[in-house]
Amino acid sequence: MTNHVSLTINGVNVKAPEGATILEAAQSAGIYIPTLCYCPGLTSEGTCRICLVKVENKKKLHPACRTPVKEGMKVITDDAEIEQVRRVTLELILSDHDFNCLLCPKSGTCRLQALVNRIGFDEQRLNRLNRVAKDLPIDTSNPFFDFNPNKCIQCGICIRTCREIVGVHAIDMAYRGYDLKVSTFGDKPFKESVCVSCGECVERCPVAALIPRKIEYPTREVKTTCAYCGVGCGLYLGVRGNTIVKVRGDSENPVNRGELCIRGRFGYKFVHSPDRLSSPLVRAYDPLERVAHGIDETVKPGKALTAPLVKREGKFVEVNWEQAIKYVASTLVHYKGDHFAAISSAKCTNEENYLFQKFVRAVMETNNIDHCARL
Amino acid sequence: MTNAISEIGETGCVFVIGSHTAAAHPIIGRQINRAVRNGAKLIVADPREIALCRMADIWLRHRSGTDVALLNAMARVIIEEKHLNTSFMKERCEGFEAFEVAVMASDLSLAEKVTGVPAEKIAEAARMYASVSSATILYAMGITQHSHGTDNVKAVANLALLTGHIGNPSTGVNPLRGQNNVQGACDMGALPDVLPGYQKVQDPEIRKQFEKAWGCRLNRSPGLTLTEIFEAAHSGKVKALYIMGENPAVTEADTSFIEEAISHLELLVVQDIFLTETAQLADVVLPAASFAEKDGTFTNTERRVQRVRKAIEPVGNSRPDWMIICDIAQNMGAKGFDFDSPEQIMEEIRTLTPIYGGITYERIDKVGLQWPCPDTEHPGTPYLYPERFTTPSGRGQFSPISYTPPAEMTSHEYPLILTTRRSMFHYHSTLSRKVAELNDLRGEEQVEINPVDAAALEIEDGETVKVISRRGAVQAKAKISRITPPGVVSMTFHYPETRTNVLTHAALDPIAKIPEFKVCAVKIEREIEYGAEYLGWGTGKD
Numbered sequence: 001m002t003n004h005v006s007l008t009i010n011g012v013n014v015k016a017p018e019g020a021t022i023l024e025a026a027q028s029a030g031i032y033i034p035t036l037c038y039c040p041g042l043t044s045e046g047t048c049r050i051c052l053v054k055v056e057n058k059k060k061l062h063p064a065c066r067t068p069v070k071e072g073m074k075v076i077t078d079d080a081e082i083e084q085v086r087r088v089t090l091e092l093i094l095s096d097h098d099f100n101c102l103l104c105p106k107s108g109t110c111r112l113q114a115l116v117n118r119i120g121f122d123e124q125r126l127n128r129l130n131r132v133a134k135d136l137p138i139d140t141s142n143p144f145f146d147f148n149p150n151k152c153i154q155c156g157i158c159i160r161t162c163r164e165i166v167g168v169h170a171i172d173m174a175y176r177g178y179d180l181k182v183s184t185f186g187d188k189p190f191k192e193s194v195c196v197s198c199g200e201c202v203e204r205c206p207v208a209a210l211i212p213r214k215i216e217y218p219t220r221e222v223k224t225t226c227a228y229c230g231v232g233c234g235l236y237l238g239v240r241g242n243t244i245v246k247v248r249g250d251s252e253n254p255v256n257r258g259e260l261c262i263r264g265r266f267g268y269k270f271v272h273s274p275d276r277l278s279s280p281l282v283r284a285y286d287p288l289e290r291v292a293h294g295i296d297e298t299v300k301p302g303k304a305l306t307a308p309l310v311k312r313e314g315k316f317v318e319v320n321w322e323q324a325i326k327y328v329a330s331t332l333v334h335y336k337g338d339h340f341a342a343i344s345s346a347k348c349t350n351e352e353n354y355l356f357q358k359f360v361r362a363v364m365e366t367n368n369i370d371h372c373a374r375l
Numbered sequence: 376m377t378n379a380i381s382e383i384g385e386t387g388c389v390f391v392i393g394s395h396t397a398a399a400h401p402i403i404g405r406q407i408n409r410a411v412r413n414g415a416k417l418i419v420a421d422p423r424e425i426a427l428c429r430m431a432d433i434w435l436r437h438r439s440g441t442d443v444a445l446l447n448a449m450a451r452v453i454i455e456e457k458h459l460n461t462s463f464m465k466e467r468c469e470g471f472e473a474f475e476v477a478v479m480a481s482d483l484s485l486a487e488k489v490t491g492v493p494a495e496k497i498a499e500a501a502r503m504y505a506s507v508s509s510a511t512i513l514y515a516m517g518i519t520q521h522s523h524g525t526d527n528v529k530a531v532a533n534l535a536l537l538t539g540h541i542g543n544p545s546t547g548v549n550p551l552r553g554q555n556n557v558q559g560a561c562d563m564g565a566l567p568d569v570l571p572g573y574q575k576v577q578d579p580e581i582r583k584q585f586e587k588a589w590g591c592r593l594n595r596s597p598g599l600t601l602t603e604i605f606e607a608a609h610s611g612k613v614k615a616l617y618i619m620g621e622n623p624a625v626t627e628a629d630t631s632f633i634e635e636a637i638s639h640l641e642l643l644v645v646q647d648i649f650l651t652e653t654a655q656l657a658d659v660v661l662p663a664a665s666f667a668e669k670d671g672t673f674t675n676t677e678r679r680v681q682r683v684r685k686a687i688e689p690v691g692n693s694r695p696d697w698m699i700i701c702d703i704a705q706n707m708g709a710k711g712f713d714f715d716s717p718e719q720i721m722e723e724i725r726t727l728t729p730i731y732g733g734i735t736y737e738r739i740d741k742v743g744l745q746w747p748c749p750d751t752e753h754p755g756t757p758y759l760y761p762e763r764f765t766t767p768s769g770r771g772q773f774s775p776i777s778y779t780p781p782a783e784m785t786s787h788e789y790p791l792i793l794t795t796r797r798s799m800f801h802y803h804s805t806l807s808r809k810v811a812e813l814n815d816l817r818g819e820e821q822v823e824i825n826p827v828d829a830a831a832l833e834i835e836d837g838e839t840v841k842v843i844s845r846r847g848a849v850q851a852k853a854k855i856s857r858i859t860p861p862g863v864v865s866m867t868f869h870y871p872e873t874r875t876n877v878l879t880h881a882a883l884d885p886i887a888k889i890p891e892f893k894v895c896a897v898k899i900e901r902e903i904e905y906g907a908e909y910l911g912w913g914t915g916k917d
Contacts, residue, residue, distance in 0.1 A: 223682070324661060353556070
């Protein structure tokens with residue numbers, strides 16, 4: 001059991017576990033402190049100075065995200081002076097930000113925009129501060145996301161994500177002073193770096209610096225499980241019409257806690273691939289060849305085959321479901337027992353695997369069933 | 376896995392052997408990153424310099440296929456230096472004496488010779504693994520895909536038993552399963568020797584129970600394994616094959632043989648979402664629906680049964696696999712296939728599969744449950760074997776094993792070892808290749824080759840080379856990289872246009888029948904069209 005300390009925030013008594021920060025204590029007590037570079041689950045670096053608060057008997061303002069709570073501490077999160085400092089800080093961030101919000105894909109979900117709405121700015125001062133907007137090239141090398149350094153506020157969330165969560169260290173801060181920017185090793189395009197394109201940084205970027213290539217908003221979300229590897233990450237498929245347009249991690253899932261890898265986040269597009277099979281296919285043999293293949297239709301006159309089986313040697317012919325099912329069923333009847341074998345799928349559901357082995361064992365009367373566990 | 380995935384982050388020591396975790400299971404790779412950031416030690420044993428090596432405390436670069444020698448040497452150090460967990464061994468294990476004799480038979484200097492890892496480094500790793508209070512071993516196909524894969528797994532288990540690193544949270548032996556539902560497919564009895572819930576086909580009591588439930592007679596002899604099925608097809612014993620959602624023409628070892636076997640079949644039915652390389656050889660192809668178009672459950676590598684939900688209507692005229700199976704079975708006049716929904720099927724599974732006894736759709740609606748879960752009150756089992764093992768005696772069994780070399784060794788003609796790997800950007804052979812963006816990131820096969828070998832063969836980076844084994848040849852671009860050690864080349868098998876598995880060796884493990892994908896002997900030739908002018912005798916013109 002960790003020890004708790006009590007402190008007051010804006011005159012309200014708050015209890016917090018030892019070692020917690022002022023920000024965590026305030027959040028658990030339902031007191032809002034504006035933040036920008038703070039991201040739950042990552043270490044706090046206190047770079048943005050938006051969460052500055054007053055601590056009684058201390059001269060300077062302290063960043064709430066990095067200051068641990070102490071017994072008897074008295075914290076003020078909001079007064080005219082703090083407001084003034086925050087406003088200037090925000091203006092400094094805005095001064096070299098490419099803020100054409102109307103044309104920005106992040107508009108509406110941008111955390112910088114939300115802060116501006118909340119804290120406000122002095123237009124005259126901002127105009128005076130405003131330097132010529134940066135005009136750095138946009139990195140579009142990665143097929144899934146773009147990096148626009150002109151939108152970047154250098155909060156470092158992406159860097160910490162890559163380091164602490166993903167463990168890849170693909171990006172860090174490069175250059176100095178006004179030239180400071182987020183960069184890959186050697187300032188190469190993302191595609192040529194060690195970046196694994198998992199999109200975790202894109203997911204966490206508070207502004208439009210790291211932004212998905214194509215943004216579509218789903219009309220509904222369906223909770224499900226990823227179909228790629230055995231880790232079994234929980235995810236939400238964002239659906240619009242009959243199309244999956246977005247995937248996001250399920251933070252409730254104990255396996256991935258909201259995180260996803262490149263395949264889970266971006267690999268869903270195979271569902272809508274134009275190569276998907278859309279109709280049952282039967283290989284058309286001429287009648288002689290069919291006898292050679294041991295398919296004797298006289299035994300079971302299903303007549304499923306006759307209609308669609310045009311004489312087109314070795315080519316596939318589209319048939320309807322009824323014909324296909326009848327064909328398979330009427331043919332399989334002749335192979336009951338150990339002449340038959342089946343390979344099930346580690347991609348299909350439990351229910352389907354169960355049914356398939358039941359079919360093989362109960363209907364086809366053999367235990368010749370296996371799947372790719374050995375591959 | 377004996378433990379839950381989330382427990383990895385809390386462990387004191389992670390020992391990764393034969394798993395490129397960061398590429399094959401990225402989210403588990405992140406758990407290892409989390410564990411290391413929390414202060415855990417990391418030991419990596421891999422011939423290739425995988426991403427995890429960078430954050431590892433010890434990296435053992437042993438030769439491909441010498442895992443048993445390495446693990447036995449570690450066991451010997453643990454025994455000699457008395458890092459044993461004697462109370463655990465006394466209470467919960469048996470067979471130590473025979474094991475000790477087997478391990479003591481070879482000494483560390485021999486292990487050094489065989490594995491190529493300095494003896495002191497092996498000893499250091501053994502001490503590190505044995506001295507912490509909780510340690511977890513992660514392994515994957517690098518351990519199992521060998522002609523002695525079962526021995527490898529047993530050698531891993533021996534280490535855990537010696538140190539008592541099993542049966543507690545964050546402490547255990549964790550094989551990382553590959554496919555999303557490979558665990559579930561095994562659980563559901565898609566195996567030749569067991570019915571759902573790993574209940575033996577040969578057991579008459581079990582058979583009786585299933586015969587009663589299904590209303591039929593069951594075949595008493597275990598069936599053929601995947602690799603044996605193709606052998607039987609080749610020899611004409613198996614005449615009809617029904618493949619659901621698999622692509623053996625690309626993923627099996629020695630695929631030329633597989634194709635030949637398929638050509639001997641009288642009937643091949645393939646049920647898939649794409650016209651895969653296997654489906655192109657079929658007589659009937661049935662279009663199935665993808666995971667987004669159906670309801671059901673997947674069971675992940677930590678035994679967690681989770682819901683899959685239908686998000687969209689089946690694409691085109693495709694149908695969910697369960698509906699197709701039901702239709703065919705009913706058309707053949709079989710009873711017991713009149714299901715309306717996967718939930719009904721799960722209800723039947725529940726009654727016949729004790730480990731799934733407590734799994735209902737209602738209970739796993741939000742968060743999945745980890746089996747064994749025998750009844751609806753049971754909270755699921757995050758980690759296995761807290762008190763007893765599932766052996767007949769309930770005790771952990773030490774297995775005396777000794778090192779056997781891989782089935783195919785390098786020779787003068789085939790001087791290099793080929794080991795298959797997986798890429799971060801792709802997944803097996805089909806799904807991810809249908810995503811244009813992923814192909815953009817990595818669109819073709821790359822043969823990783825060490826600069827030493829590349830220099831000897833005068834191969835340049837990015838040049839197309841011919842990789843030849845005793846079974847076949849493929850062409851691919853060379854990538855010169857220090858990731859693979861000298862004498863070893865490595866390829867993925869994601870690209871049907873470069874059928875790596877034409878090269879691989881179908882030597883099987885005698886028990887698990889798993890092919891040896893990780894070691895086969897190859898040679899590499901340059902694939903340069905020497906223009907006559909380069910050859911010096913001119914083109915006939917002046």
